[in-house]
Amino acid sequence: MKPPEKPTTESSAPAAKLWGGRFDEGTDAFVEAFTASVTFDQRLYRQDIAGSKAHAQMLRQVGVLSSDDIQKINTGLDKIEADISAGKFQWSVAREDVHMNIEAALTEHIGDAGKRLHTGRSRNDQVATDIRLYMRDACDLCAAEATRLMQALLQLADKYHDTIMPGFTHLQTAQPVTFGHHLLAWFEMLLRDLDRLNDTRRRLNQMPLGAAALAGTSYPIDRNITKELLGFDGVCENSLDAVSDRDFAIEFCSTAATCLMHLSRMSEELVLWTSAQFNFVRLPDRFCTGSSIMPQKKNPDVPELVRGKTGRTNGNLIALLTLMKGQPLAYNKDNQEDKEPLFDSVDTLLGCLRAFADMVPAIEANEPSMREAASRGFSTATDLADYLVRKGLAFRDAHEVVGFAVRHGLEHNCDLSDMSLNILKQFSNKIEKDVFEVLTLEGSVNARNHIGGTAPEQVKLAIERASARLATTYQTSA
Ligand code: ARG
Secondary structure, three states: OOOOOOOOOOEHHHHHOOOHHHHHOEEEEEHHHOOOOOOHHHHHHHHHHHHHHHHHHHHHHHHOOOOOHHHHHHHHHHHHHHHHOOOOOOOOHHHHHHHHHHHHHHHHHHOOHHHHHOOOHHHHHHHHHHHHHHHHHHHHHHHHHHHHHHHHHHHHHHHOOOEEEEEEEEEEEEEEEEEEHHHHHHHHHHHHHHHHHHHHHHHHHHEEOOOOOOOOOOOOOOOHHHHHHOOEEOOOOHHHHHHHHHHHHHHHEEEHHHHHHHHHHHHHHHHHHHOOOOOOEEEEEHOOOOOOOOOOOOOOHHHHHHHHHHHHHHHHHHHHHHHHOOOOOOOHHHHHHHHHHHHHHHHHHHHHHHHHHHHHHHHHEEEEHHHHHOOOOOOHHHHHHHHHHHHHOOHHHHHHHHHHHHHHHHHHHHHHHHHHHHHHHHOOOOOOOOHHHOOOOOOOHHOOOOOOOHHHHHHHHHHHHHHHHHHHHHHHHH
């Protein structure tokens, strides 16, 4: 094995740094690269520029900067933003991060006015502001995709509101349910995720700017001006907390991990259901891939990959919790490590929601196969017990009677509904002709006719309520 390459120790001159004044020698070249964040925090450039413009505007209103400075700063920042968007901006690792890259380029473009932009500000309150602005947009994008997915689920639930499938507990056939009802269970999980996204966004929309390095600033700043310009709901009340806490990032990662856990459960069901053994649903070819060796294979790659991505979002959450747990107040360089896990959770959640929102409308149920599976496994046994209770038996006695009937069915390889009235009467003389109404699959699902129940009529009503609930929940996030 080759020994690791010796890092280069050539250093850049101290004066090249925006903070170089008190340093005798330049930064070690490896340390420069090791401590830089520009390779991953450059995605904050829009937020950084918006924050700088608002800060500069506020400084002018309180008389710290001149109108001439402001004009130059705005023009310079506009040019830089256009260059970055067009891929023409030269990012430099020696300039460490997105903030100093933009500030240094600004001074190159407009001269001394650029040097005055950082008055009354620190990278500590700057970065905290940038991330919150970024997360606000990230929450909105995720909320929009989650909503698109939920709308698709409601349409599919409507299409299959009376399609009968087996419901499972312990992955053993339990009772018949409607496919629409099953899809509405997925909807409920996601609606809570959307609500969690809204909550995360609401709590993070507080402005750190003005906290400066940690203690505030001696300039006569007006934080309300900046807050209004940037669309924050309020200002962070404590400067030490404002620059140091990243609980909003943890909260987003937790929301993302929870939502991915839900998407992963749905994925697991789709993977099972598309197998030849279940054969409950078909996914169109465009969401599947083949095998390079087995010509017959059509693999449900999209759900499998979403299930696999849960590892990332769980990992990112633990990474951030661990990152924060030992930090004394206020800002520490540790915090630079918040970005990669956070951005990865944003990308993963957004990508998985998008994949599902595109795929769900294309799911096709194999209704005969679902029905056939529901009619196996004595799925109406509880209905027979309930029938006997209505005829006067205590539930425990009814349970035992049906147990005997099921054993008979197992021995003779037939379902309860296949047994003749005479056979059924051997288990209880309370059983009469009307028993066959409850032993059918339709009889079973139609009987569960209350809010939250699986009856097709209830599924229809639940879809109406769900679509109204989605409309109010999504509105509050925008
Ligand atoms: N790149 C830094 C970060 O992401 C910006 C803040 C640096 N502040 C400092 N005092 N070194 O956290």
